[in-house]
Amino acid sequence: MKLDSKIPSGPLAEKWTRYRSEIKLVNPANKRKYEIIVVGSGLAGAAAAASMGEMGYNVKCFCYQDSPRRAHSIAAQGGINAAKNYQNDGDSIHRLFYDTIKGGDFRAREANVHRLAEVSAEIIDQCAAQGVPFAREYGGHLANRSFGGAQVSRTFYARGQTGQQLLLGAYSALCRQIAAGTVKMYPRTEMLDLVLVDGHAKGIVVRDMVTGEISCHAADAVALGTGGYANVYDLSTNARGCNVTAAYRAYKRGALFANPCYTQIHPTCIPVSGDYQSKLTLMSESLRNDGRVWVPKKKGDTRKPHEIPEDERDYYLERKYPSYGNLAPRDISSRSAKEVCDEGRGVGPGGQGVYLDFSDSIERLGLAVIQERYGNLFEMYERITGEDAYKVPMRIYPALHYTMGGLWVDYNLMSNIPGLHVIGEANFSDHGANRLGASALMQGLADGYFVLPYTIGAYLADVRGKRPSVDQKEFQDVKKEVEEQTNRLVSIQGDRTVQSFHKELGKLMWDKAGMARNKKGLEEAIAKIPEIREEFWKNVRVPGSGEELNQELEKAGRLADFLEFGELLCRDALDRQESCGGHFREEHQTEDGEALRDDENYSYVSCWEHRGDNEKPALHKEPLVYEEVKMATRSYK
Secondary structure (H helix, E strand, O other), rough: OOOOOOOOOOOOOHHHHHHHHHOOOHHHHHHHOOEEEEEOOOOOHHHHHHHHHHHOEEEEEEEOOOOOOHHHHHHHHOOOOOOOOOOOOOOOOOHHHHHHHHHOOOOOOOOHHHHHHHHHHHHHHHHHHOOOOOOOOOOOOOOOOOOOOOOOEEOOOOOOOHHHHHHHHHHHHHHHHHOOOOOOOOOOOEEEEEEEEEEEEEEEEEEOOOOOOOEEEEEEEOOOOOOOOOOHHHOOOOOOOOOOHHHHHHHHHOOOEOOOOOEEEEEEEOOOOOOOOOOOOOOHHHHOOOOOOEEEEEOOOOOOOOOOOHHHEEEHHHHOOOOOHHHHOEEEHHHHHHHHOOOOOOOHHOOOOOEEEOOHHHHHHHHHHHHHHHHHHHHHHHHHHOOHHHHHHOOEEEEEEEEEOOOOOOOOEOOOOOOEEEEEHHOOOOOOOOOOOOHHHHHHHHHHHHHHHHHHHHHHHOOOOOOOOHHHHHHHOOOOOOOOHHHHHHOOOOOHHHHHHHHHHHHHHHHOOOEEHHHHHHHHHHHHHHHHHHHHHHOOOOOOOOOOOOHHHHHHHHHHHHHHHHHHHHHHHHHHHOOOOOOOEEOOOOOOEEEOOOOOHHEEEEEEEEOOOOOOOOOOOOOOOOOOOOOOOOOOO
């Protein structure tokens, strides 16, 4: 299989501008003749649906939530990056581009990342015009704060609820188009498969989650904005509904899955407190602007934090990475926390935690300033833990958060399946092996507002008048397959709950393919996952039927995909015999425990092709060629 990334020629800084002037266009009158399906209504999906509706296309937008406002983008807290240099501290498009490439450990596609940096400033203007209540300086200018992996302040924010405010902006734009009739919204509707006609993505099969009705929808093109797959680990910072189903079903129809082993561990989460938990809670990375991370210097020190004198504390990030300190990137900060806890210096129940201490900042800036910046985060922490973080340090520990892998896309954000476009966290394109904080919102809105509405025309211009009917055999065959799997799940009537299987899979994934990986553990996981999968299809119990509201059926279908996808993730991690970003192979590290890349053998995007159920997938490679940057050992010291 030949992969054509369609990266334009010319100097890197001119590629996007030149490409937009040369790309095929659809004239305004013809746009009304096209229908586009958008699956997902988070920042990427809502922005894309609203923008394409505004341009004149007819859009159908699907989400499994009861409203687009409840998409998981709402949970993002800390901010959104943009190269506006409002702080006059030396930021630029090139610096944001380089920080993103370096933060991803030189495993991202250069042209896509530069485009992201270019459009970042436009995103802020767009959102401010929508009324997003960004924090402002005393004089009225938009405020910025710092995030990990950068030495400038480029992160725009709305207290600790930036994702919610940005999503409300996108939702307002979406609602305008719904009222105008260019967008039709399908809430409480889950995509269960992709339909191909003559090799092109031309529709989807969905289930109405209230009535259970399974139906088909045809279009000229399909765009997936369905988020990431962190819930393959069961416990993560993602909402419980987040899943891999849409992307994985597209993979089984022929779309390549790129870099599935690139998962991100967020260093600033509330530690696990018991087996009863269904998810973990994120404490925004922005807290590391004013909080200092530390543990006791002595092993097994169980004294209360205020009883431990300053000279007996180890501010380990400041010690190990003096240039960046507490704002070291997420992968490095997470591994450092694991390291001190493994040494026996962790805090809290079970020693699985480190302190995030605000006492110095409160003393220096005053309590009111910290409350203004982070008040809702402190309130959330107190509700969950019963502790007042203004008076005692927060306890944090790394947890699964974001996934850099996703379906492979070219420069147009189209997968190797013609007509299937993939945006936001659902694609692989912009973050390499590690995402810098505040870049997820940037990528989602860049794809939705400023990239896909341009690039989708390159595909649509050649397919006018070729939209199929849902009555065609291709649609009815896929619909029948979906109905058969639904009936199969409810007919097993075994002895185990869906959640018991999910917990078993999640623990295996965390232990063998989590923050650290090795050959032996990955091989054990690859051998064990098929056993769990076989047991699932023999012994899971899904009460009720498929012709009604049935949340256990929804969870079972999603877990069935996780049980296959988890094996793919482990295969990718086993194949990549290097450490880079969030992919840390214990066999490949420097003497001081840092990731050790192998640029000679692994400077490529791993693209996996489905070869059939229970068959080993095929690996294809997209070489990563750098024109502007020189690969170097990543250092934040």
